[in-house]
Amino acid sequence: MRFQRQTISVEEAVKILLSDLETPREEQVGIYEAAGRILARDITATCDLPPFDRSPLDGFAVRAEDTAGATVDQPVSLEVLETIAAGDVPAKTLTPGTASRIMTGAMLPQGANAVIMFEQTEQPGEWSRQVRVKRSLIAGENLSKQGEEVPIGSIVAKAGERINAGTLAVLATFGYAQVPVVRKPRVGLLSTGPELLEINEPMKPGKIRNSNAIMLAALIAEAGGIPVPLAGLPDELPLVKRQLEECLQDVDLLVTSGGVSVGDFDVMAYLADEPDVTLLFNRVAMRPGTPTTALIYQNKRICALSGNPGACFLGAHLFLLPLVRSLSGERHSQAKRIQAVLGETYDKPCPYPRFLRGRLTEEAGQLIFWPDWNHKAGNLCTMSMSESFGIIPPGGRGKQAGELIEVLPHTMPSWSREG
Numbered sequence: 290m291r292f293q294r295q296t297i298s299v300e301e302a303v304k305i306l307l308s309d310l311e312t313p314r315e316e317q318v319g320i321y322e323a324a325g326r327i328l329a330r331d332i333t334a335t336c337d338l339p340p341f342d343r344s345p346l347d348g349f350a351v352r353a354e355d356t357a358g359a360t361v362d363q364p365v366s367l368e369v370l371e372t373i374a375a376g377d378v379p380a381k382t383l384t385p386g387t388a389s390r391i392m393t394g395a396m397l398p399q400g401a402n403a404v405i406m407f408e409q410t411e412q413p414g415e416w417s418r419q420v421r422v423k424r425s426l427i428a429g430e431n432l433s434k435q436g437e438e439v440p441i442g443s444i445v446a447k448a449g450e451r452i453n454a455g456t457l458a459v460l461a462t463f464g465y466a467q468v469p470v471v472r473k474p475r476v477g478l479l480s481t482g483p484e485l486l487e488i489n490e491p492m493k494p495g496k497i498r499n500s501n502a503i504m505l506a507a508l509i510a511e512a513g514g515i516p517v518p519l520a521g522l523p524d525e526l527p528l529v530k531r532q533l534e535e536c537l538q539d540v541d542l543l544v545t546s547g548g549v550s551v552g553d554f555d556v557m558a559y560l561a562d563e564p565d566v567t568l569l570f571n572r573v574a575m576r577p578g579t580p581t582t583a584l585i586y587q588n589k590r591i592c593a594l595s596g597n598p599g600a601c602f603l604g605a606h607l608f609l610l611p612l613v614r615s616l617s618g619e620r621h622s623q624a625k626r627i628q629a630v631l632g633e634t635y636d637k638p639c640p641y642p643r644f645l646r647g648r649l650t651e652e653a654g655q656l657i658f659w660p661d662w663n664h665k666a667g668n669l670c671t672m673s674m675s676e677s678f679g680i681i682p683p684g685g686r687g688k689q690a691g692e693l694i695e696v697l698p699h700t701m702p703s704w705s706r707e708g
């Protein structure tokens with residue numbers, strides 16, 4: 290199977306990888322630790338919102354019928370019963386001819402059915418018990434009614450949503466000091482290849498430093514997983530299997546980089562031939578990263594990405610991150626493709642869709658995709674500038690500048706901010 294591989298599309302590969310996943314487990318965290326986590330359950334309103342009829346203005350709570358005929362020239366005089374601050378419970382019930390001074394957010398007194406703002410009234414003196422209303426009101430004017438925003442029992446946030454600042458405000462409003470979230474998946478991280486040096490090691494002939502591991506760890510954490518760095522794999526298959534068995538016990542999913550092609554030491558490719566390993570796929574119609582592989586071993590998924598840094602980066606976005614997001618309980622795990630105009634011609638033919646790293650700009654309402662100057666699979670320095678993948682369709686002669694292409698944004702575009 291190492292040499293005879295069946296090629297499947299990116300879409301098919303993602304579907305296979307994400308099918309029949311275990312239901313994510315739930316845990317409770319304090320609300321101050323909940324930002325960015327995924328809600329494990331629907332959240333319901335534990336009270337009406339607003340919880341009581343209240344004033345949206347600083348002014349006077351009145352009975353609308355008492356203000357009939359009031360104008361600037363002929364104001365209606367009402368007796369002021371009390372002052373109600375936000376947080377107070379009103380002591381007096383309005384009777385005909387009376388009003389209460391009321392502040393924004395304060396509970397409406399019994400008998401009131403409208404509020405008039407200070408600017409539309411006058412008081413003969415600062416401490417006067419009289420107010421002159423200069424406009425007539427209709428019943429219900431300027432009131433926030435109990436439950437008008439959300440009645441008790443309504444669903445206010447859904448399972449599978451990522452908790453953002455707005456969600457936290459909702460949770461706080463309804464008293465959720467503890468929040469039910471999905472347990473973060475632990476993602477084991479393994480690099481293959483005896484050429485790899487640690488980041489702090491000096492360069493040696495024939496060797497390179499491991500750049501994929503830290504890049505993958507950052508992406509895993511961003512997608513809501515816990516990266517668990519593991520020791521590199523040995524060369525011999527029985528030893529590899531024994532090490533994997535140990536590693537897999539402690540993680541929900543394993544990602545490896547390198548060793549998926551047809552080289553003599555491409556150990557992940559050999560693994561696919563083992564009888565107790567289920568091969569999900571080992572050749573995807575895409576460039577870079579054609580030999581990207583996925584396996585199931587010991588009931589756990591192994592996402593075996595290509596070692597080439599660019600292919601590893603792309604494979605992580607296309608396969609690993611949707612998997613991590615799904616295991617994190619996120620409902621929408623895949624990035625959405627959008628359309629943009631290609632900024633400069635790319636005319637290299639390719640039998641498979643080619644994913645170019647690059648950026649989107651916006652000019653006069655039109656999105657334009659600009660490929661990075663260097664996006665070969667083995668090149669890594671322009672990865673830091675990549676915010677989107679522009680997809681050049683297979684066959685033909687690539688695409689000319691000005692033609693529409695599909696784009697897969699993966700990072701907040703820098704043009705969306707100014708200053």
Ligand SMILES: Nc1nc2c(c(=O)[nH]1)N[C@H]1C(S)=C(S)[C@@H](COP(=O)(O)OP(=O)(O)OC[C@H]3O[C@@H](n4cnc5c(N)ncnc54)[C@H](O)[C@@H]3O)O[C@H]1N2
Nearest residue numbers: 480482499500501502547548549550555578595596597600
């Ligand atoms: N005869 C063929 N050879 C190759 C084919 C092919 O179809 N036939 N495919 C090529 C393609 S396409 C790719 S992509 C690579 C895939 O290689 P592997 O996934 O097996 O990865 P390695 O061989 O381990 O390494 C490839 C490359 O990347 C460097 N590397 C590996 N790990 C890291 C790391 N953690 N950090 C930074 N760089 C890393 C490694 O040194 C190699 O240069 O196979 C082609 N060959």
Ligand code: MOO
Nearest residue numbers: 577578579600666
């Ligand atoms: O599939 Mo490979 O195109 O060199 O990354």
Ligand SMILES: [Mg+2]
Nearest residue numbers: 548550552555
């Ligand atoms: Mg290889």
